[in-house]
Amino acid sequence: MSFYVLKSLCLSGSLMAVRLSFRNITALAPMVRVGTLPMRLLALDYGADLVYCEELIDIKMAQCQRVVNEVLDTVDFVAPDERVMFRTCEREKERVVFQMGTADPDRALIVAKLVEKDVAAIDVNMGCPKEYSTKGGMGAALLSDPDKIVAILRMLVTGVSIPVTCKIRILPTVEETVSLVRRIEETGVAAVAVHGRLRDERPRHPLHCDFIRAVAEAVSVPIIANGGSLDLVKTHADIEEFRRRTGTSSVMLARAAMWNASVFSSSGPFPLERVMEDYLKYAIRYENHAFNTKYCLCQMLRDKVESPQGKLLQAAQTHADISAAFGLQQFFLQTEDQLQQKRSRLQSGCPPDALLMDGDVCTMAVKFLRREYPPHISPKMFLLEWSRKEKLQQPLYEMVQRSQDRAFQSTVTFAGQKYRSSLWEKSKKFAEQAASVVCLRVLGIPEGRIGEGESDLVCKRKRDGTTNGTTEEERSSKRHSGESQLETETLNVNGDHDNADTPPERR
Numbered sequence: 001m002s003f004y005v006l007k008s009l010c011l012s013g014s015l016m017a018v019r020l021s022f023r024n025i026t027a028l029a030p031m032v033r034v035g036t037l038p039m040r041l042l043a044l045d046y047g048a049d050l051v052y053c054e055e056l057i058d059i060k061m062a063q064c065q066r067v068v069n070e071v072l073d074t075v076d077f078v079a080p081d082e083r084v085m086f087r088t089c090e091r092e093k094e095r096v097v098f099q100m101g102t103a104d105p106d107r108a109l110i111v112a113k114l115v116e117k118d119v120a121a122i123d124v125n126m127g128c129p130k131e132y133s134t135k136g137g138m139g140a141a142l143l144s145d146p147d148k149i150v151a152i153l154r155m156l157v158t159g160v161s162i163p164v165t166c167k168i169r170i171l172p173t174v175e176e177t178v179s180l181v182r183r184i185e186e187t188g189v190a191a192v193a194v195h196g197r198l199r200d201e202r203p204r205h206p207l208h209c210d211f212i213r214a215v216a217e218a219v220s221v222p223i224i225a226n227g228g229s230l231d232l233v234k235t236h237a238d239i240e241e242f243r244r245r246t247g248t249s250s251v252m253l254a255r256a257a258m259w260n261a262s263v264f265s266s267s268g269p270f271p272l273e274r275v276m277e278d279y280l281k282y283a284i285r286y287e288n289h290a291f292n293t294k295y296c297l298c299q300m301l302r303d304k305v306e307s308p309q310g311k312l313l314q315a316a317q318t319h320a321d322i323s324a325a326f327g328l329q330q331f332f333l334q335t336e337d338q339l340q341q342k343r344s345r346l347q348s349g350c351p352p353d354a355l356l357m358d359g360d361v362c363t364m365a366v367k368f369l370r371r372e373y374p375p376h377i378s379p380k381m382f383l384l385e386w387s388r389k390e391k392l393q394q395p396l397y398e399m400v401q402r403s404q405d406r407a408f409q410s411t412v413t414f415a416g417q418k419y420r421s422s423l424w425e426k427s428k429k430f431a432e433q434a435a436s437v438v439c440l441r442v443l444g445i446p447e448g449r450i451g452e453g454e455s456d457l458v459c460k461r462k463r464d465g466t467t468n469g470t471t472e473e474e475r476s477s478k479r480h481s482g483e484s485q486l487e488t489e490t491l492n493v494n495g496d497h498d499n500a501d502t503p504p505e506r507r
């Protein structure tokens with residue numbers, strides 16, 4: 001199904017707003033715990049036109065602060081207890097519908113205004129039969145208070161510049177349902193999603209496609225058919241039949257998408273393994289809450305949740321554990337590294353090479369990247385050679401390890417001054433190399449990087465490699481400082497440097 005936007009122009013002719021069309025679309029339905037950012041991005045990748053977020057309660061959202069997260073490139077709505085209630089990003093800005101639970105027009109408007117600039121549309125949940133929603137007069141409780149529905153929707157339609165929609169369940173008769181939707185239509189909403197079940201019906205009960213069809217025929221506002229996941233829509237091909245049976249041009253899928261989001265793809269379905277992997281990558285990239293990631297993956301595994309992989313997943317506590325269960329450790333570590341580097345750079349507020357004093361220590365945000373140096377050459381080796389050439393005391397390295405992620409940071413003392421990188425490394429060896437780089441850069445001494453130009457610090461024989469399988473640095477370390485083999489970088493003597501950027505502990 002094609003997705004298109006209508007660009008509405010203001011009188012002066014300049015672009016005022018990009019308005020969504022709710023006709024001919026296939027949407028990811030709102031789902032508590034499931035409809036967080038990774039799932040929404042996944043659904044968009046596979047071809048969903050619109051993605052609804054999970055229902056977020058107005059009282060909680062109204063307390064949130066909008067925070068631009070420069071590390072993740074997201075906009076976060078953060079609660080007073082620091083919890084991220086809603087995370088979104090540029091990629092979904094024109095496609096994400098923010099669903100709220102509300103029973104109060106004023107509060108609804110406060111929340112809508114809070115998120116208005118970051119989402120494509122606002123939706124009000126009028127279909128949730130769960131007690132936590134209905135006891136506050138929200139969700140399906142609104143269905144028995146049409147005046148309240150109208151008050152909330154009018155307030156939103158007039159108060160925000162983006163489209164407003166709502167999602168309802170059907171009422172006991174077709175006439176009552178049509179009459180309610182007619183009142184809703186008069187408020188100026190852009191669409192109404194109709195879950196074709198009564199308030200007290202469970203998802204396993206048959207869907208009333210005839211109710212949805214009757215509503216779609218009676219009104220001109222776009223109707224989005226919902227509720228077909230179990231019996232009617234199993235694959236992408238079934239979506240067309242669902243449209244035909246309900247007489248609507250738009251449909252919304254919840255469970256079918258939760259089980260395998262590639263239901264949105266015309267070339268799908270894709271194997272679950274691939275879908276779960278794609279999902280997990282987004283979860284890691286956007287630092288989704290690990291328990292939420294675990295919950296969603298368990299939903300996808302369904303009856304395979306007791307498989308060996310399912311058991312590993314159930315035991316997992318962190319994204320590191322979950323990644324291990326899915327063979328994505330490498331991706332996890334690399335992504336974590338990249339985010340950590342960015343975080344440190346942003347925290348220091350400086351470009352990577354800016355020199356900062358931390359007490360009496362010279363620091364720079366430097367990461368040691370093995371690929372930037374020829375085989376057999378390292379900054380630590382260069383620093384050692386410099387100390388010899390200048391007849392100075394050899395560099396002395398001190399190591400610390402932090403508890404939360406067991407990362408290392410080394411401080412090198414050279415010529416009476418201390419140097420360290422403000423970035424933490426995954427191995428002791430790399431931490432020492434990073435400290436050496438800082439020292440060499442501050443002192444303006446060559447560090448041996450590829451493209452740096454020839455230096456007489458390390459002779460050509462050493463630049464080309466060693467003849468006895470031992471690097472100069474290692475020999476020197478053994479000769480001078482008695483440093484243990486473990487603490488000293490062991491370059492790959494077979495000339496195989498494919499994994500050279502990976503700290504040895506992780507290979």
Ligand SMILES: Cc1cc2nc3c(=O)[nH]c(=O)nc-3n(C[C@H](O)[C@H](O)[C@H](O)COP(=O)(O)O)c2cc1C
Binds near residue numbers: 127227
């Ligand atoms: C895990 C889960 C969470 C849900 N959370 C919400 C929600 O936050 N808001 C809402 O309007 N409906 C919610 N629903 C209902 C779905 O949006 C949808 O109306 C229902 O599942 C029927 O559609 P389906 O047959 O495609 O699953 C949820 C459903 C599921 C399975």
